[in-house]
Amino acid sequence: xxxxxxxxxxxxxxxxxxxxxxxxxxxxxxxxxxxxxxxxxxxxxxxxxxxxxxxxxxxxxxxxxxxxxxxxxxxxxxxxxxxxxxxxxxxxxxxxxxxxxxxxxxxxxxxxxxxxxxxxxxxxxxxxxxxxxxxxxxxxxxxxxxxxxxxxxxxxxxxxxxxxxxxxxxxxxxxxxxxxxxxxxxxxxxxxxxxxxxxxxxxxxxxxxxxxxxxxxxxxxxxxxxxxxxxxxxxxxxxxxxxxxxxxxxxxxxxxxxxxxxxxxxxxxxxxxxxxxxxxxxxxxxxxxxxxxxxxxxxxxxxxxxxxxxxxxxxxxxxxxxxxxxxxxxxxxxxxxxxxxxxxxxxxxxxxxxxxxxxxxxxxxxxxxxxxxxxxxxxxxxxxxxxxxxxxxxxxxxxxxxxxxxxxxxxxxxxxxxxxxxxxxxxxxxxxxxxxx
Amino acid sequence: xxxxxxxxxxxxxxxxxxxxxxxxxxxxxxxxxxxxxxxxxxxxxxxxxxxxxxxxxxxxxxxxxxxxxxxxxxxxxxxxxxxxxxxxxxxxxxxxxxxxxxxxxxxxxxxxxxxxxxxxxxxxxxxxxxxxxxxxxxxxxxxxxxxxxxxxxxxxxxxxxxxxxxxxxxxxxxxxxxxxxxxxxxxxxxxxxxxxxxxxxxxxxxxxxxxxxxxxxxxxxxxxxxxxxxxxxxxxxxxxxxxxxxxxx
Numbered sequence: 001x002x003x004x005x006x007x008x009x010x011x012x013x014x015x016x017x018x019x020x021x022x023x024x025x026x027x028x029x030x031x032x033x034x035x036x037x038x039x040x041x042x043x044x045x046x047x048x049x050x051x052x053x054x055x056x057x058x059x060x061x062x063x064x065x066x067x068x069x070x071x072x073x074x075x076x077x078x079x080x081x082x083x084x085x086x087x088x089x090x091x092x093x094x095x096x097x098x099x100x101x102x103x104x105x106x107x108x109x110x111x112x113x114x115x116x117x118x119x120x121x122x123x124x125x126x127x128x129x130x131x132x133x134x135x136x137x138x139x140x141x142x143x144x145x146x147x148x149x150x151x152x153x154x155x156x157x158x159x160x161x162x163x164x165x166x167x168x169x170x171x172x173x174x175x176x177x178x179x180x181x182x183x184x185x186x187x188x189x190x191x192x193x194x195x196x197x198x199x200x201x202x203x204x205x206x207x208x209x210x211x212x213x214x215x216x217x218x219x220x221x222x223x224x225x226x227x228x229x230x231x232x233x234x235x236x237x238x239x240x241x242x243x244x245x246x247x248x249x250x251x252x253x254x255x256x257x258x259x260x261x262x263x264x265x266x267x268x269x270x271x272x273x274x275x276x277x278x279x280x281x282x283x284x285x286x287x288x289x290x291x292x293x294x295x296x297x298x299x300x301x302x303x304x305x306x307x308x309x310x311x312x313x314x315x316x317x318x319x320x321x322x323x324x325x326x327x328x329x330x331x332x333x334x335x336x337x338x339x340x341x342x343x344x345x346x347x348x349x350x351x352x353x354x355x356x357x358x359x360x361x362x363x364x365x366x367x368x369x370x371x372x373x374x375x376x377x378x379x380x381x382x383x384x385x386x387x388x389x390x391x392x393x394x395x396x397x398x399x400x401x402x403x404x405x406x407x408x409x410x411x412x413x414x415x416x417x418x419x420x421x422x423x424x425x426x427x428x429x430x431x432x433x434x435x436x437x
Numbered sequence: 438x439x440x441x442x443x444x445x446x447x448x449x450x451x452x453x454x455x456x457x458x459x460x461x462x463x464x465x466x467x468x469x470x471x472x473x474x475x476x477x478x479x480x481x482x483x484x485x486x487x488x489x490x491x492x493x494x495x496x497x498x499x500x501x502x503x504x505x506x507x508x509x510x511x512x513x514x515x516x517x518x519x520x521x522x523x524x525x526x527x528x529x530x531x532x533x534x535x536x537x538x539x540x541x542x543x544x545x546x547x548x549x550x551x552x553x554x555x556x557x558x559x560x561x562x563x564x565x566x567x568x569x570x571x572x573x574x575x576x577x578x579x580x581x582x583x584x585x586x587x588x589x590x591x592x593x594x595x596x597x598x599x600x601x602x603x604x605x606x607x608x609x610x611x612x613x614x615x616x617x618x619x620x621x622x623x624x625x626x627x628x629x630x631x632x633x634x635x636x637x638x639x640x641x642x643x644x645x646x647x648x649x650x651x652x653x654x655x656x657x658x659x660x661x662x663x664x665x666x667x668x669x670x671x672x673x674x675x676x677x678x679x680x681x682x683x684x685x686x
Contacts, residue, residue: 380489385525388485389535389595390513390543399530399538406529406578 003057004039008032010063011145024117024147027131031144038138050323050355051265051294056237059207061179063146065093069172071203073100079168079201083416086197087165089151093172094180096149100168109154110165113183116152125154129187133215133245133271140241143181143213150183153196157189157219164195164414169212171236173204184214188222195225195414202236214242218250220274225413226254231424232261234289241267248274248303255412256283257421258293259428269298270308272334277306282408284313284421286401286428287320287352294323301334301364310341313405316352327359328369335364341371346378346404398429438463438634439484439603443495446483452493453479455659461603464631468645468670469638471656472678477638478522480656481607484636485519486512499603514546516602520592520609527579532591533561535579536598543599564597568624585612593624600628605636610644622647642674655681 001009011032018025040057041048069092080088087110090100096112104110109122116122134140151167171178188194202208218224230238238261244252258264270279285293299308314322324343345354358371378400386396405425412418439461447453453476461467471477483490484497486509496505504512527535541551552560565575568590580588589609596604606625610618625648629635637648645653645667653670655663655678663669663681673681 379525381523382525382527384482384485384487384509385521386527387509388513388519388521389539389599390510390546391539392510392542392546393508395538395542396510399527399535403527403529409529 003061006061007063007142008036014146023127024130028145028147031131031136031141034136034141035138035145038141041138047296047325050321050325051263051292053263056209056263059177059209061177061207061209062175063179065095065175065178069093069095069174071097071100071170071172076100076170076201076203079170079199080166081164081197081414081416081420084414085163087163089165089167090170091149091168091182092170093174093178094149094169094182108156108159108161109152111152113150113152113185114148116154116185117147122152122154125187126185129215129217130185131215133217133243134213134241135243135269139211139239139267140213143183143211143241146181147183148181151186152184153186153194155188155192155194157191159189159192161192161194164197164417167196167198169200169210171202171204171206171208171210173202173206175206177207178209180208180210180212182210182212184212186214186216186224188216188218188224190219191221192219193223195227197227197229197414197417199229200232200236200238202233205233205235208233208236209239210237211239212241214240216242216244216252218244218246218252220247221249222247223250224252226252227412227414227417228254228256228266229421230257230261230264230293231259234260234262234291236261237263239265239267243269243271244279245271245273246277246279249276250274251278253280253282253411255408256295257424258283258285258287258295259424261291261293263292263294265294265296267296269300271300271302272306272308273302275303275305277303279306279308280411281308281310282312282411284405284408284425285322286315286405286425287322288317288428290319292321292323295325296323297326299328299339301328301330301337301339304333304335304337306334307338308340310343311408312343313408314343314345314354315348315401315404316345316354317348319349319351319353321352322354324354324356324373325359326357326371328361328371330360330362330364330367330369332363335366337364337367337369339367339369343371343373344404345375346401347375398426401429402426438500439636440498441484441495442498444483444492444497445494446479446490446492448489448491453659454483456495457659457661459654459661461634461636463602463634465652466629466635466637466648466650468650468653468667469636469656470640470642470653470670470673473640475656476659477656478607479659481519481605481636481638484512484605485509485517510542510546513599514543518596518599518601518604520589520596520604520606522608522611524580524588524592526581526583528581530579532575532577532579532594536561536595539595540598560598564594567597567627568594569620570594586614586617589613590617590621593621597624597628602633603636604628604633605638607638608640609637610639610641618644619647642670645670657681657685
């Protein structure tokens with residue numbers, strides 16, 4: 001039985017648990033139909049030209065894990081940003097871990113998707129927002145059909161959330177191969193501010209495939225900072241589908257740090273629905289071995305006077321593969337748009353590959369759009385400069401890599417997180433620099 | 438200290454340097470002057486060990502050891518320093534962190550322990566004061582957004598910190614106004630001793646009013662065509678290079 005067939009029959013089993021009078025049931029049914037029709041994307045589709053899911057679909061994945069697994073805090077503490085106080089939503093094999101989490105209902109809701117779906121008091125929020133910005137492509141639809149658990153974050157107007165929220169998905173390896181589909185819904189009210197850190201972490205060498213969907217709604221004047229840390233085991237793969245709907249005067253920034261994992265596909269979609277939106281999409285990708293990371297971004301400028309800034313930096317060693325596919329659409333009404341996209345890559349070894357493809361579709365006539373893409377090796381003059389100061393070639397390269405990635409780190413707003421990422425970069429590059437990062 | 442004998446070097450099979458002979462002894466200041474494209478910066482880069490240049494004939498010795506085959510970092514560890522005409526920007530790495538790395542990498546190469554933090558800070562403060570460098574400047578990213586003058590001052594700050602035996606200053610005066618030039622020259626003079634040597638590469642005699650050379654060499658078409666004392670620099674300032682060309686014919 002193919003993985004697709006297995007999922008379709010699992011859905012029939014899932015239906016038995018569902019409340020049939022819920023409007024959600026119809027959403028699920030429609031979604032599974034779309035998935036059934038389209039199936040998993042193949043390289044024949046333009047958007048998947050450089051990334052094949054074939055090898056990921058072979059293992060016999062467990063689709064459900066209903067028991068709460070025990071994970072000791074001391075073994076996973078390092079994955080938390082433990083230097084500071086945070087809210088935490090922790091899932092182990094897709095099941096909520098109350099022991100590791102720190103939730104709240106005090107003025108804001110930092111809680112579970114399962115609770116939001118089942119409690120009547122959240123019904124208006126679910127009806128207003130759930131699946132309202134997510135695309136109906138096959139992978140997102142697959143997630144929608146199986147929506148069960150994930151983060152539900154609902155921030156009321158004018159609330160400045162005082163500490164970051166961490167969303168962490170652990171997989172224990174209790175199943176030989178695990179398929180996870182977290183579903184997150186984040187609603188940020190008018191003039192509210194929030195910082196969120198998301199991480200997927202396998203705790204074993206068993207295979208994991210995650211198909212995650214996150215919907216973020218920024219109401220007018222809201223400010224959202226979202227950080228994705230992708231530093232997983234070599235047997236863990238991730239398809240991340242994130243959708244952000246911005247109302248007027250909002251600022252939304254997503255930083256994606258891709259250092260690990262087997263195959264990672266980031267589908268990051270911004271929709272600027274109101275005027276004067278500001279969107280930032282930044283990423284650092286540092287790969288080695290046979291790692292494959294595909295950044296597929298979309299910034300859809302719908303309203304006038306908006307800005308978007310994209311800055312993706314990639315360092316590719318050994319036979320790793322990077323893909324950057326950045327699409328900017330400027331609608332007819334989106335006059336005075338200022339859209340900027342930059343993608344710079346360094347190939348460290350001859351066998352490494354980067355496939356970069358900017359796509360601009362501009363229908364307005366008074367806009368500023370620029371994009372730049374570079375693929376290069378190390379700057380020999382810069383290397384000579386550092387070496388002439390007595391810095392060995394390995395360290396000199398590391399310093400240059402660090403400097404190369406640095407523009408992306410500048411806008412990280414949580415100092416402790418910035419420090420962590422600095423250290424991850426130093427570890428990934430494999431050198432100790434002569435100073436503390 | 439530095440001996441260059443019949444040196445031919447260049448890249449892509451074309452020699453830019455066409456038989457250089459030069460000897461620099463401890464305690465001396467040498468100036469190398471010459472028109473654009475005469476090979477001045479190439480000579481500096483070849484002494485410092487830039488990979489892209491190939492030495493095709495002759496040799497360079499430093500303290501009686503042939504250094505022609507050494508990596509740039511190995512030459513730096515032996516005490517050769519090059520102040521760059523165009524220093525490179527390194528975003529995200531502060532001046533302080535950069536100099537710490539450079540010093541400790543050099544110490545590591547000499548099998549010495551890292552310089553203790555307190556000692557390092559004291560030295561940084563001392564040298565920064567000497568070059569009238571603002572403390573805030575030291576926490577800025579290396580050369581990023583620096584003015585031409587700031588870049589050059591920062592080069593001399595690095596020289597002060599690394600305490601080289603041989604310092605080659607490549608066009609250190611370009612981009613400096615007269616006040617900055619005095620500060621930089623003053624710094625270089627303070628670093629000068631009987632045990633080290635300085636090679637100043639410049640277009641103009643101006644810098645040599647402040648860093649007074651013992652010897653002046655004229656480089657043309659990859660060769661030293663004339664050597665003299667500081668008076669030669671004045672003559673060049675006044676008459677240009679054409680008279681030397683005529684003399685050669």
